Amino acid sequence: MTDHDLDGGAVKHRHRQEGPQKHVVAFIFSIILTLIAFATVAAGGVNTAFTVLLLLVMAVLQVLVQLGYWMHLKDKGHMIPIIFMAGGFFVAGTAIVAALYWMWW
Amino acid sequence: MAHAHTVKRHKGLMDWLTTVDHKKIAILYLIAGGFFFGIGGIEALLIRVQLAKPMNDFVTAQQFNELITMHGTTMIFLGVMPVIFALMNAVIPLQIGARDVAFPFLNSLGFWTFLFGGLLLNLSWILGGAPDAGWTSYTPLSSTTYSLTHGVDFYTIGLQIAGLGTLIGGINFLATIITMRAPGMSFMRMPMFTWTTFVTSTMILFAFPAITVGLVLLTFDRILGANFFDVAQGGNPVLWQHIFWIFGHPEVYILILPAFGVISEVVSTFSRKRLFGYSSMVFATILIAFLGFMVWAHHMFTTGMGPVANALFSIATMLIAVPTGIKIFNWLFTMWGGQIRFTTANLFASGFIPTFVMGGVTGVMLASAPADYQYHDTYFVVAHFHYVIVGGLVLGLFAGLHYWWPKMFGRVLNEKLGKVEFWTFIIGFHMTFFVQHFLGLIGMQRRVFTYLPNQGFDTMNLVSTIGAFLMGVGVIIFLVNVVLSFRQPKGVAGDVWEDGRTLEWAIASPPPEYNFKQTPLVRGIDAFWKEKMAGNKEMTPAEPVGPIHMPSPTILPFMMSVGLFIAGLGFMFTNDDFGNSVLNFLFGKYIITGLGLAITFGCMLLRSLFDDHGWHIDPDELNDKEVKAS
Amino acid sequence: MSTPHPQQAAGALPHEPEKATLEGRNKVLGFWLFLGGESVLFGTLFATFLTLRNQVADGPSASELFSLPMTAAATFILLVSSLTSVFAIQAMHRGNRTSLARWLGVTVVLGLAFLILEIYEFAEYIIHDGYGMTTSAFSSAFYTLVGFHGAHVLFGILWISILIGQLFKKGLTVVTAPKIYVSAMYWHFIDVVWVFIFTVVYLLGKVVG
Numbered sequence: 001m002t003d004h005d006l007d008g009g010a011v012k013h014r015h016r017q018e019g020p021q022k023h024v025v026a027f028i029f030s031i032i033l034t035l036i037a038f039a040t041v042a043a044g045g046v047n048t049a050f051t052v053l054l055l056l057v058m059a060v061l062q063v064l065v066q067l068g069y070w071m072h073l074k075d076k077g078h079m080i081p082i083i084f085m086a087g088g089f090f091v092a093g094t095a096i097v098a099a100l101y102w103m104w105w
Numbered sequence: 106m107a108h109a110h111t112v113k114r115h116k117g118l119m120d121w122l123t124t125v126d127h128k129k130i131a132i133l134y135l136i137a138g139g140f141f142f143g144i145g146g147i148e149a150l151l152i153r154v155q156l157a158k159p160m161n162d163f164v165t166a167q168q169f170n171e172l173i174t175m176h177g178t179t180m181i182f183l184g185v186m187p188v189i190f191a192l193m194n195a196v197i198p199l200q201i202g203a204r205d206v207a208f209p210f211l212n213s214l215g216f217w218t219f220l221f222g223g224l225l226l227n228l229s230w231i232l233g234g235a236p237d238a239g240w241t242s243y244t245p246l247s248s249t250t251y252s253l254t255h256g257v258d259f260y261t262i263g264l265q266i267a268g269l270g271t272l273i274g275g276i277n278f279l280a281t282i283i284t285m286r287a288p289g290m291s292f293m294r295m296p297m298f299t300w301t302t303f304v305t306s307t308m309i310l311f312a313f314p315a316i317t318v319g320l321v322l323l324t325f326d327r328i329l330g331a332n333f334f335d336v337a338q339g340g341n342p343v344l345w346q347h348i349f350w351i352f353g354h355p356e357v358y359i360l361i362l363p364a365f366g367v368i369s370e371v372v373s374t375f376s377r378k379r380l381f382g383y384s385s386m387v388f389a390t391i392l393i394a395f396l397g398f399m400v401w402a403h404h405m406f407t408t409g410m411g412p413v414a415n416a417l418f419s420i421a422t423m424l425i426a427v428p429t430g431i432k433i434f435n436w437l438f439t440m441w442g443g444q445i446r447f448t449t450a451n452l453f454a455s456g457f458i459p460t461f462v463m464g465g466v467t468g469v470m471l472a473s474a475p476a477d478y479q480y481h482d483t484y485f486v487v488a489h490f491h492y493v494i495v496g497g498l499v500l501g502l503f504a505g506l507h508y509w510w511p512k513m514f515g516r517v518l519n520e521k522l523g524k525v526e527f528w529t530f531i532i533g534f535h536m537t538f539f540v541q542h543f544l545g546l547i548g549m550q551r552r553v554f555t556y557l558p559n560q561g562f563d564t565m566n567l568v569s570t571i572g573a574f575l576m577g578v579g580v581i582i583f584l585v586n587v588v589l590s591f592r593q594p595k596g597v598a599g600d601v602w603e604d605g606r607t608l609e610w611a612i613a614s615p616p617p618e619y620n621f622k623q624t625p626l627v628r629g630i631d632a633f634w635k636e637k638m639a640g641n642k643e644m645t646p647a648e649p650v651g652p653i654h655m656p657s658p659t660i661l662p663f664m665m666s667v668g669l670f671i672a673g674l675g676f677m678f679t680n681d682d683f684g685n686s687v688l689n690f691l692f693g694k695y696i697i698t699g700l701g702l703a704i705t706f707g708c709m710l711l712r713s714l715f716d717d718h719g720w721h722i723d724p725d726e727l728n729d730k731e732v733k734a735s
Numbered sequence: 736m737s738t739p740h741p742q743q744a745a746g747a748l749p750h751e752p753e754k755a756t757l758e759g760r761n762k763v764l765g766f767w768l769f770l771g772g773e774s775v776l777f778g779t780l781f782a783t784f785l786t787l788r789n790q791v792a793d794g795p796s797a798s799e800l801f802s803l804p805m806t807a808a809a810t811f812i813l814l815v816s817s818l819t820s821v822f823a824i825q826a827m828h829r830g831n832r833t834s835l836a837r838w839l840g841v842t843v844v845l846g847l848a849f850l851i852l853e854i855y856e857f858a859e860y861i862i863h864d865g866y867g868m869t870t871s872a873f874s875s876a877f878y879t880l881v882g883f884h885g886a887h888v889l890f891g892i893l894w895i896s897i898l899i900g901q902l903f904k905k906g907l908t909v910v911t912a913p914k915i916y917v918s919a920m921y922w923h924f925i926d927v928v929w930v931f932i933f934t935v936v937y938l939l940g941k942v943v944g
Contacts, residue, residue, distance in 0.1 A: 020822060027818045034814065034933075038807050041938045051942050059934040063927050070821050071923045072489055081767035084310070088771035091311045091398055092778020095351050098402070098783035100342070103412060156792040169854035272772060280765040284757070288811060310768060322783065322879070331868050331875035332792070333783065339790025339872035348779060716910050 020050075027070045033058045107206055118693025123658035125209035130216050130515060131194035137220050138187030139536030143580075144227065145179035147170035148172050150577055153537075157570040159558035169554035170237035171256065175227075178260065181360070182267055183223040185498055188218075189363045190274055192505045193302050197278060197720040199609035199616060200623045201297045202287025202632075202644075208281035210712070215273035217666035222267025227672055229259035233566075234486030236260035239552060241322065241349055244334035244342040249327050255677055260618040261324045262673040266322070268313050270668075275309030278302055288647040289606070293387070296607040296631075297373075297380055299389055304394045305359050309399065312355035319348035319505060328679055350401035358397035360494060362390060363576040364501025365432060368454045370607065371504050372436050375451035376541045377604050382435040389428035389435075398426045404476045415474040422472035429465055433458060448602070449523030453504035460500060461595045464492030469543065471685060482552070485545025491538045493729055502530070503583070517617045522586045530579030540565040558660025606634040611644045619653045621648075622727050659717070665708045672701025740838040752912035759913035766917045770924050777928050780883055781935060784876040788940070792871035796817050797940030800860065809852045810929065816845035817926040820919045827915060832907045835915070839899050844924065847890045853885050877936065884932055887925050894918050 037058040038052055068074040073082055115123050124130060125656045152172050155163045198206055206212050226426055229235045234254035238247035241253035264364055280305045296305070315539065319523040323345065325331035334345050363374070373380040380386065402410060402418045410418075445451070466488040480486055503526075511517045529670060544565050549556060556562050609616075611633045623646030627636045636644055675697025683689055691697050760944050766821040780870060781919045788797065823838035859877070868878050898911070905911055 012865050015657070022823060023818060023821045023825075025486065027814070029872060030814055031811075034807075034810055037934065038803065038810075042803055048942060052939060055934050055938050055942070059930050062930050065921050066817065066927050066930070070817060071920055072747050080764060084279075084307075084771035085774065087311055088774030089778070091315075091351075093776045093779070094398065095315065095347075095775075095778050095782040098347060098351075098788045099344070102414070103905055200809075208765060263912045274877065276765055276768045277770050280761055284761055309776050312770045315779045318776055318779040320794070325868070325875065325879060329868055331879070332790075332870075332872040333787065333875050335872070338869075339787065339792045340875075341790070341872070344783060344786050348783070386863055417898070514927060710897065713914070716903070716905075 023069065026074050026076055029063050033062045106645055109406075110553050115560055119660075122657070122663050123660045124658050125213050125658055127194045127198050127206050127209070128513070128616065129441055129623045130212055131191045133185045133216055134191035134194060137216075137223070138184060141179050141183035141223055141227075142185070142188065142520050144175050146178065146183045146577060146580060148176040150573055152176060153570040153573040155340075155554065156556075156566050158567065159556050159563055161555055163458055164554070167234075167237065170239075170552075171235035172258070174239050174256075175230075178236065178264070179223075180228065180494075181240065181356070182271075182410070183219075183226070185360060185494070186271060186488055187216075187219060188502050188506075188575065189305075189360070190219075190271075192279055192298075192363065192367065192502070193274075195282060196509055196609055197302055197618060198285070199226040199301055199512070199612065200607050201282060201285060201290060202608045202618050202621060202622075202627060203281065204276055204653065205285075205372050205656065208283055209276050210216075210659065211273050211719070213295055213508065213659070214662035214665060215270040215277060215441055217269045217270070217662050218273065218669060221670040222263050222265070222270060222673075225266060225670055226259050226263030228674075229256055229263075232259070237485045238381070241353070242328075242345075244323070244345045245300075245336070245350075247327075248334060248571060251352035258324070258327060258677040260470065261320045261327070262677055263319065265320045265324070266368060266669050266673055268343075268667075270696050272313040272317075273525040275306040278306040279310065282306075287625050287627050290632070293384065294627060294630045294632070297369035297383070297386055298363070298366035298598040298607075301362045301369075304390045305362045308355045308359045308362070308394050308397065309670055312359065312456035314353045316352035316356075319345065319352065324676075328676065342615075343405075346405050346408060350404045351398075352418060353399060354401040354404065355394075355397045357490075357494070358393055360498050361501075362393065364457070364498045364505075364617075365390065365477045367501045367505035367508070368436060368457055369439075369507050371450045373452040373631075374508070374602060374604050374606055375446045375448055375454075376438055376440050376441040377446075379606075379634075380435070381441075383630060384432070385431055385434055386651075389431040389583070390430040393425060396428070397423060400425065403472060403474075403477075406479050408473045416598060419474045423469055426465060446604075448507070449518065449527060450508035452524060452527045453507065456527065457497060457500040457504065460492060460531070460534070462497035464489060480545060482550055483545035484541040484549045484551055486549050488538045488541035488545060491541070495534055495538070503530070509609075510590070510598045511601040512609055512614050512616070513598055514590065516590045516593045517597055517601060518586045518590050522582060522589070526582040527588065529582060533572045533575025533577075533579055537569050537576060538572070540568050540572075540693030544569075562621055566588050597600055604634075608632050608644070611636075613716050619655065619722055619727070623650055623717070624648050634711075650724045650727060652723050653727070654719050654721055656719045657717050659712075661708045661712050665705045667710065668701045668704030668706075672698045673703065675699075736908075748907065748909070750828060752827065752907065752909050752915035753831075755909040755912070759909060759916075762913040762917055764918075765943070766920055770920065773924065777880075777883070780880045781931065784880045784936065789873035791900055792873075794866055794870040794874055795864070797877075797936070798874070800864075800866070801937050801940055803937070803941065805852060805856060806933055807820050807844050809856075810933050812845050812849045812852070813929050816842045817923055818848070818899040819845065820922045824919050825918060827907065827912060830907065832902060835907065836899050836902050839895055839902075841913070843892055843895050843899070846888055846895075846922075848893065849887060853881070853888075857882075881936065882931060884925070884928055887921075887928070891918070891922055891925055895904040895922070 037055050039044055040054060067085065072078065073085070114120075121129065121133065137617065151164065152169070155161050155169060155172075194206075194212070198204070198365065232255065234256045236242065236251050236252075236256035236259055237248075237254070238257055238260075242257060242260055245251055245262075255332075279348055282295070282299060320332070322333040326333050326335065326340075332340045333694060334340045334342050336342065361553070369380055369386060400418055400422045402414060403422045406415050406418070440455075447455070467485070471480055507518055507523055544562060545551075547561055549560075549562050556566075595615070599613045599615050600613055602610070605611075608627070611625065613619060625644035626647035628645070633644065675695065678692045679695065679698075680694060753759050819838050819841045823835050823842060826834035826838055866874060868875055898915055898918055902912055904914070
């Protein structure tokens with residue numbers, strides 16, 4: 001990891017003047033993920049454990065789209081934001097896993 | 106457009122209320138932290154007086170509960186945290202060769218919210234009773250069923266406001282260290298104190314939001330009648346313990362890591378040697394921070410988590426001894442073969458090492474879950490955490506204060522008096538807490554206001570009380586030393602210890618408002634030492650002399666904190682009957698709360714609407730000041 | 736500081752005006768750090784909710800309470816508003832102030848629609864069903880988690896509205912650009928939290944509740 005990468009937003013990177021297409025695609029992708037989630041629950045009758053897993057996967061995918069494309073975390077020069085967002089999610093995840101482990105079982 | 110000379114410069118009190126200069130904010134933190142440290146110290150002495158002899162009736166059981174709660178809460182949140190922030194503010198921008206922090210406005214806001222939160226918490230003494238459920242405020246003890254006064258409300262809301270200030274400070278230092286380093290100062294060339302500040306701030310960022318939520322839940326339970334911790338309605342008291350310790354365990358590393366940084370600087374300076382094993386120190390710091398988030402449940406071994414969880418948390422806790430051990434050995438190897446000078450700062454640092462090791466050893470003992478069932482809630486635990494917090498952190502803070510005092514104030518503290526202070530304090534400390542290990546092992550419980558005679562507790566408790574007063578004398582000697590130092594004229598040499606290694610020693614003491622006339626070029630670790638060894642008297646500048654942009658002073662952070670203070674006070678008394686219809690209306694209908702929030706958000710709006718263009722110091726003025734400063 | 740003075744740079748706005756000054760870069764970075772902290776804040780609220788989600792006492796359970804169509808509508812509105820704030824930032828990068836203000840305005844309106852739906856939902860529970868904060872541990876956790884998110888939406892609406900005003904008064908400069916960029920980050924983050932809320936609270940509430 002060079003210092004260059006660690007510069008947060010400081011690094012200049014001229015990405016091409018991008019049109020809305022990429023974001024519309026990401027948006028449609030999000031909508032599809034959401035629809036799958038809602039439709040599965042509305043239809044019912046699917047195995048509960050499978051549904052839970054499916055819903056969580058849909059949520060995580062959608063969050064990755066938001067963070068990566070719309071909040072630009074996939075772009076260059078975002079090493080520091082990625083580290084700190086990952087840290088926040090990690091601590092949050094620890095708390096959630098602990099809560100599930102002790103309070104449910 | 107704001108020019109250099111049109112900006113309004115405040116004088117006197119207004120200057121301090123509106124300052125955004127990190128060096129002045131450091132002094133504010135030091136004064137406020139010292140004030141709360143004094144209050145916490147007096148509370149400690151009252152506790153020790155009560156426990157000096159069996160069946161004492163110096164204070165009542167209720168007063169004793171209030172004293173222990175406020176002693177713990179005050180010392181941790183309002184005493185040592187701000188003194189840590191004082192050192193960070195005074196030193197970090199200088200160590201990284203910056204003219205200021207990344208967010209001067211937020212820096213000031215962080216201080217004022219901390220101060221008003223602390224004042225709110227301490228207001229409880231005169232407004233119907235202090236919090237009495239211990240600094241951990243475990244439910245259901247802290248619920249409205251068992252804690253009838255507003256004490257715990259003062260705890261939740263006061264800490265909420267003060268915690269906000271700490272979080273803001275943490276974000277500010279992270280951004281400062283990431284973006285404001287001088288040219289050439291890569292991450293692996295940062296001084297150790299900067300590294301520990303960086304890691305501490307990261308921990309603050311991830312730990313404080315958890316307590317924010319915990320305090321909100323407890324506030325809602327107590328004031329809005331929510332059921333988070335109310336078993337009858339399905340709530341779960343153990344949830345509070347998890348949330349509290351998910352914050353609380355990182356918090357103790359938040360406290361100790363800056364002390365590690367201070368010790369690293371002091372030991373290396375006064376051994377005239379580069380810090381031994383710099384990269385392993387960095388690695389150990391990060392590892393301690395990571396493990397610090399993974400061990401919170403070792404505070405809860407006796408809540409019945411089951412053998413698997415207890416075993417995992419046991420092992421994780423014991424693992425922390427490894428990076429800590431790396432640090433201890435690195436300090437020893439730094440001193441090994443060095444030209445050691447035992448200045449007061451170095452005495453405190455040298456006293457820190459064995460004392461902290463003792464606290465660490467009892468920590469590993471406590472980490473063993475089956476043994477912990479025996480130690481739990483006894484004076485053994487009290488002895489352990491005082492060894493790491495007082496014997497570790499407070500000794501580290503004294504080392505740091507003696508070391509950086511000349512840089513902060515341009516005057517040195519008296520060395521002879523400092524040595525007397527060190528010996529009084531450390532002898533008093535070991536007298537107070539060493540015996541408490543044994544008190545705990547033979548069965549004396551913590552948080553109980555008195556004890557029966559002839560259980561073998563009497564003598565050791567008396568020794569402990571005498572030791573506590575000796576520590577008090579040590580602190581008073583320090584205060585005398587401070588007063589005496591202000592009777593000297595200002596203006597010691599920039600490199601006052603003559604062996605300064607890092608950038609803060611390359612500029613005047615105290616530094617001018619803009620810190621560095623020209624941003625220095627960093628050519629290696631221990632940048633200033635490197636230049637001195639190359640035969641240079643000063644740092645090589647990385648830029649030509651030019652006008653320097655400065656942020657304008659502002660009263661808004663102060664006003665925002667006042668708003669939060671009013672809102673907190675208003676919210677707390679929502680359900681009270683004052684026997685007065687006007688007051689009942691004002692509090693019961695959230696008018697006061699709304700007014701306070703309106704002040705806070707109104708000030709935020711003003712800050713957004715009116716841009717601060719700051720002002721410039723012209724180059725000719727710089728030369729002027731440089732002459733005066735040197 | 737070696738930063739160009741705002742007014743000097745205002746003439747020719749760079750491609751990414753939010754990162755043109757040190758202050759701007761600091762603001763963006765500082766806000767990322769803040770969002771890292773916010774993740775822990777919401778994570779702890781989720782942990783609380785998951786702990787207490789079955790503790791309904793005498794009140795209705797999650798699956799009896801929630802209506803999927805309303806949640807779906809709210810989700811759709813918030814998703815679209817996230818897209819419109821992306822368009823706003825793209826307009827900013829093109830230096831097109833009018834388009835920027837327009838997209839921000841659409842975002843605010845959508846946010847308002849979301850908030851009205853949520854207030855309607857809460858009012859339904861509280862007034863019709865008599866189902867409040869004090870009913871059960873589950874209700875306390877539900878109102879606190881979803882209410883915290885709602886408060887964030889409200890703050891975002893006010894914030895972005897004020898920025899639209901500043902955009903007209905001060906123009907698009909290297910001072911206003913970072914503020915707008917940061918508010919868009921905030922808005923996306925609100926959507927991220929909502930993704931977890933509709934999944935964990937509403938959908939899982941129907942499935943496992």
